[in-house]
Amino acid sequence: MDYDYLIKLLCVGDSGVGKTSFLYKYTDGVFHTQFISTVGIDFREKTVIYHQNSRQHRIHLQLWDTAGQER
Numbered sequence: 001m002d003y004d005y006l007i008k009l010l011c012v013g014d015s016g017v018g019k020t021s022f023l024y025k026y027t028d029g030v031f032h033t034q035f036i037s038t039v040g041i042d043f044r045e046k047t048v049i050y051h052q053n054s055r056q057h058r059i060h061l062q063l064w065d066t067a068g069q070e071r
Helices: 019-028
Strands: 005-011 043-052 055-066
Touching: 005 019, 019 043, 019 055
Parallel strands: 005 055
Antiparallel strands: 043 055
Protein backbone atom coordinates (compact mmCIF):
# COMPACT_ATOMS: atom_id res chain seq x y z
CA MET A 1 0.00 0.00 0.00
CA ASP A 2 1.57 3.28 -1.07
CA TYR A 3 -0.93 5.64 0.60
CA ASP A 4 -2.22 6.38 4.10
CA TYR A 5 -5.85 7.02 3.22
CA LEU A 6 -8.19 6.04 0.39
CA ILE A 7 -11.07 8.37 -0.38
CA LYS A 8 -13.75 7.43 -2.89
CA LEU A 9 -15.86 10.29 -4.23
CA LEU A 10 -18.93 9.72 -6.38
CA CYS A 11 -19.70 12.71 -8.59
CA VAL A 12 -23.42 12.85 -9.43
CA GLY A 13 -25.51 15.43 -11.25
CA ASP A 14 -27.56 16.01 -14.36
CA SER A 15 -26.14 15.10 -17.75
CA GLY A 16 -24.06 17.84 -19.37
CA VAL A 17 -23.27 19.91 -16.25
CA GLY A 18 -19.50 19.35 -16.37
CA LYS A 19 -18.74 16.43 -14.03
CA THR A 20 -16.31 14.83 -16.49
CA SER A 21 -14.67 18.16 -17.36
CA PHE A 22 -14.19 18.95 -13.67
CA LEU A 23 -12.57 15.57 -12.97
CA TYR A 24 -10.21 15.80 -15.97
CA LYS A 25 -9.18 19.33 -14.96
CA TYR A 26 -8.53 18.26 -11.36
CA THR A 27 -6.66 15.03 -12.14
CA ASP A 28 -4.80 15.91 -15.36
CA GLY A 29 -4.81 19.72 -15.35
CA VAL A 30 -6.43 19.73 -18.81
CA PHE A 31 -9.75 21.29 -19.74
CA HIS A 32 -11.41 19.82 -22.83
CA THR A 33 -13.77 22.16 -24.65
CA GLN A 34 -15.42 19.25 -26.44
CA PHE A 35 -16.44 16.05 -24.72
CA ILE A 36 -18.22 12.79 -25.30
CA SER A 37 -20.95 11.95 -22.79
CA THR A 38 -20.01 9.37 -20.18
CA VAL A 39 -21.64 6.01 -20.79
CA GLY A 40 -22.34 4.18 -17.53
CA ILE A 41 -19.62 5.10 -15.08
CA ASP A 42 -15.92 6.00 -15.26
CA PHE A 43 -13.31 6.93 -12.70
CA ARG A 44 -10.12 8.93 -12.38
CA GLU A 45 -7.40 8.55 -9.75
CA LYS A 46 -5.05 10.99 -8.09
CA THR A 47 -2.69 10.83 -5.12
CA VAL A 48 -2.19 14.01 -3.11
CA ILE A 49 0.08 14.85 -0.20
CA TYR A 50 -1.56 16.53 2.81
CA HIS A 51 0.68 18.26 5.36
CA GLN A 52 -0.55 18.51 8.95
CA ASN A 53 1.51 19.43 12.03
CA SER A 54 4.87 18.61 10.38
CA ARG A 55 3.54 15.22 9.19
CA GLN A 56 2.58 14.32 5.69
CA HIS A 57 -0.19 11.98 4.65
CA ARG A 58 -0.50 10.36 1.23
CA ILE A 59 -4.15 10.37 0.19
CA HIS A 60 -5.27 8.31 -2.79
CA LEU A 61 -8.45 9.64 -4.42
CA GLN A 62 -10.78 7.54 -6.54
CA LEU A 63 -13.08 9.98 -8.30
CA TRP A 64 -16.08 8.20 -9.83
CA ASP A 65 -17.90 9.91 -12.71
CA THR A 66 -21.50 8.96 -13.44
CA ALA A 67 -23.42 9.37 -16.67
CA GLY A 68 -26.00 11.71 -15.16
CA GLN A 69 -28.85 9.24 -15.61
CA GLU A 70 -29.37 8.35 -11.94
CA ARG A 71 -33.05 9.30 -11.73
